[in-house]
Amino acid sequence: MNAYTHRLPSSTSAQPATAERSYRLRRQDASRILSSGFEPSPRVSPGQVLVRVAAASLNYRDLLTMQEPASESSALVPLSDCAGIVEAVGADVSQWKPSDRVSPNFFPEWTEGRFSAAYLGRALGGGQTDGVLRGQLVIEASALVAVPEHLSLAEAATLPCAGLTAWHALFERGRLKAGDTVLVQGTGGVALFGLQLASAAGARVIVTSSSDDKLARARALGAWQTINYRRTPDWDRVALDMTAGRGVDHILELGGPDTYERSINAVAPGGQIAQIGVLTGFGSQPNLLPLQFKNASINGICVGSVEQFQRLNRFMSEKQLHPVIDQSFGFEQVPEAYEHLRSAAHFGKLVIEL
Ligand SMILES: NC(=O)c1ccc[n+]([C@@H]2O[C@H](COP(=O)([O-])OP(=O)(O)OC[C@H]3O[C@@H](n4cnc5c(N)ncnc54)[C@H](OP(=O)(O)O)[C@@H]3O)[C@@H](O)[C@H]2O)c1
Incomplete structure (x- = not known):
């Protein structure tokens, strides 16, 4: 799998001190290819949290997303699953503070209760919404769950979808x-x-x-x-x-x-x-x-809500369960991680450590 590079727009093409590494899926012929590069550090608004992504994980869905037809305007950040550290919180956010360990829910808007079809388009890292394969992520405070204490951030990054x-x-x-x-x-x-x-x-x-x-x-x-x-x-x-x-x-x-x-x-x-x-x-x-x-x-079954994720985490803690990680890859090895997933040689989860 080829990996291309992307850069900040030309007016800011010199890499600024606040640039963050990221991958995006760009169109090539009928499908998408991975493109790595830098982009500006995101700003946090009221009600939101800025998360430093420590690890992300791959799902079979990420292979399907690669195959979807894409337009140049939809060069989205891939992957739905990650865990990281809170770096900053916006006004009105009281439930999180810097240094908290968190994971975003696959459906950021599905916090509790019954599912709504409106949540589908906002699933992280799908065909319509940016995902998590980047250095920093800004997300609604209500979309986050606390990482169980007994888990590393790499282990926690495997939980949101699978x-x-x-x-x-x-x-x-x-x-x-x-x-x-x-x-x-x-x-x-x-x-x-x-x-x-x-x-x-x-x-x-x-x-x-x-x-x-x-x-x-x-x-x-x-x-x-x-x-x-x-x-x-x-x-x-x-x-x-x-x-x-x-x-x-x-x-x-x-x-x-x-x-x-x-x-x-x-x-x-x-x-x-x-x-x-x-x-x-x-x-x-x-x-x-x-x-x-x-x-x-x-x-x-389509993944789950924030409150279900919280109950999963309570169970993981109570039973001291550790996810099975087949292999961890570095940020530069993301194309190899996709290839390993495609080969189906893995047992459990594949993780990208940022
Ligand atoms: N509905 C949802 O919310 C949701 C959420 C997550 C995943 N999914 C879907 O669930 C499926 C699994 O996802 P995943 O991320 O766990 O996949 P994955 O980690 O990529 O699992 C791949 C494994 O599936 C097994 N497999 C392939 N063909 C099989 C068959 N005919 N019979 C039995 N096992 C077979 C193989 O296991 P062996 O090598 O051991 O044979 C293969 O290694 C995917 O289709 C994914 O799209 C749906």
Whole structure:
């Protein structure tokens, strides 16, 4: 992947003392490329907080964003997830002070209650709103959560999308309880958070993966059972056997078209499928009829709110959980980090340390 450079506009092209490093996604042909450079330090307004970004993390979504058609005017800062230190607060901000350790929520405006479609366009680092891969970030004070004390900023940077999505699916909507069974697909970010959170709550977790090595690591992390989905394409049948024919109480549906029918086969009566991922593409058209005869549900999950993020962080602290970081990259190595994500060789999360 090529990385180009961008600069401040010509009137300020000499790098000022207040310039901050950043990446932007610029158009090249039909897709986007990464461009690194400098830009002016942002100003903080009333109600906002200036955060020094210490670490950011990558999600599968960031590969999808690279592929979206882009116009030159939409050279946005990529990535949704980061953690950092408060450097300054605007007027009227009383809940944060300089030196606080914080993370912004994926949806800055979704602070509590029900979701609104209006939040979608303001998701950080998507096709319409600047993200977090820059030295400093200005954001509404209400969009921030405190980083748990036991976590490093690199660890905390993995939580806003992958961690919160797994938490929302299993605990907020799924109402998971000890003894429940869970199935997660693969060993990427959402899947491993699902494994760690559910195991810590006393659930029994089945992990599928294309790699026996990764499955061994998943067992070391607490997986109850594992299935190699390459060698055993009918993993739904095996999951039914593992649960004595009953089926799985919670399935994190991450695959999409290639996995959906099997998730429906494998879910238990009264169980829940969390509709989350598109790893094998878009537009799943499974036969939903079996759900009716199982009184089972599909919950659409799109990351989560600030108050859900706070509850996730309380749980992480209570259970002293540490996210699984596969590899950390420096700011200059961002293109390599994207390539590593694309290779799907990772186990857990990829972090950029600023
Ligand atoms: N709805 C939401 O709010 C939300 C939030 C976060 C993520 N997502 C979506 O959830 C999915 C996972 O995201 P992520 O960031 O955790 O991804 P990731 O870290 O990039 O995970 C990639 C892993 O997925 C596994 N995988 C690929 N194809 C698979 C298949 N057919 N069956 C089972 N596992 C498969 C592979 O694991 P192995 O190498 O072990 O085989 C691969 O390494 C993506 O589609 C993403 O867009 C949605």
